[in-house]
Amino acid sequence: MISQIQTRIIKSLSYDPWVNLAIEEYLLEQITEDEVILYLWQNDNTVVIGRNQNAWKECRHLDLERDGGKLARRLSGGGAVFHDLGNLNFTFIMNKKHYDLSKQLTVILQAVTKLGIKAEFSGRNDLVIEEKKFSGNAYFFNKDSALHHGTILINSDLTKLSRYLQVSREKIISKGIDSVQSRVVNLTEVCKAITLADVVKSMEESFCEVYGGNVEKMAVDCDNLNIESLVQKYSSWEWRFGKTPKFDVSISRRFGWGEVEFGFCFKDGYVDAVQVFSDALEEGLIRDIGKGLEGCSFRKDRMIKRLSKVDSQTENQAMIIKDVVLWFSETEF
Structure with a gap:
């Protein structure tokens, strides 16, 4: 019933x-x-x-x-x-x-x-x-x-x-x-x-x-x-502004699904912290992408491998991950 x-x-x-x-x-x-x-x-x-x-x-x-x-x-x-x-x-x-x-x-x-x-x-x-x-x-x-x-x-x-x-x-x-x-x-x-x-x-x-x-x-x-x-x-203040440290490297780009900016802080060649800012509607996925890169060696191939492992639930989420992977592969860090 x-x-x-x-x-x-x-x-x-x-x-x-x-x-x-x-x-x-x-x-x-x-x-x-x-x-x-x-x-x-x-x-x-x-x-x-x-x-x-x-x-x-x-x-x-x-x-x-x-x-x-x-x-x-x-x-x-x-x-x-x-x-x-x-x-x-x-x-x-x-x-x-x-x-x-x-x-x-x-x-x-x-x-x-x-x-x-x-x-x-x-x-x-x-x-x-x-x-x-x-x-x-x-x-x-x-x-x-x-x-x-x-x-x-x-x-x-x-x-x-x-x-x-x-x-x-x-x-x-x-x-x-x-x-x-x-x-x-x-x-x-x-x-x-x-x-x-x-x-x-x-x-x-x-x-x-x-x-x-x-x-x-x-x-x-x-x-x-x-x-x-x-x-x-x-x-x-923590919820509204959060922490925005001085990043070692920052890259940004606009896609059809929204703008995205990665801010990286490094320690001994590894990603010590990463903050991902975006107006994408897929708020949970954006946070998962950031978490997936934490602790990763700051090498393009290693970061792309980490990104490829981020779980996607929908076609739109898969497209976002694919776009970010392609962008990283074309970017000179």
Whole structure:
């Protein structure tokens, strides 16, 4: 007998990114086997970077902090984004067996359609209206659970994207754009009458229609959840900035799946430490690649052999490893 999926819509009462990301991870840890959650949340004046990104390079964090903003790092891979109260964040949380990207994207696209806007999924993780992005998406998987989260630009201050985000020259060239701001769009630019409340209502309706069942709705904050340790984690310097030592050798390159930079520290001809920065969506694989090179002799053939042994679960992961191996083979260290 197949168990019926239990569905919940949970809204955060906080605008603090460290609290909201803590709630997200708490829900991921607590999710039951036959449950799907739609978590809706907003951050005020925040830059959120991907799991493997270099905070120093991706964000003008001193300017952000001077303006009263916060830098946060999420669990998933991908690139840096700016959040304010003109933006709505969504997270689908479930057991891995219920993860269905097409179904989850249907909730968002159907919600936008209800508001009279035609949109589509494009590229590796974007939802677009006439080739301009209004929603970026990213994904994270642990042993049993999964999350798919993203943004919906409603009436965000797009000038702050250019003010706080630092986009590499390689990314600008590959996208053929002049700025971050030039390739994104607010829903209000397409339909002026749309409000945040409209989008929230439409997302809730669409979620209920796609997943069915008797949807439970609730609002939460850090006062009614046991998440103090998680809030401390997301607000900590160690999580947000980490350690960025002076590397002995640093190499970087942009691929179709994202940018990647390797920073190597050596001791007696061996890789004593390696840090891999990337906006690739495959956050776990990027960290596995770095771990695989630790302790390796700093010889091209030995490093390529180590890379070839990194486990890949999907065709996309295999392609990333193949690209990195080819790049190393062509690089003069």
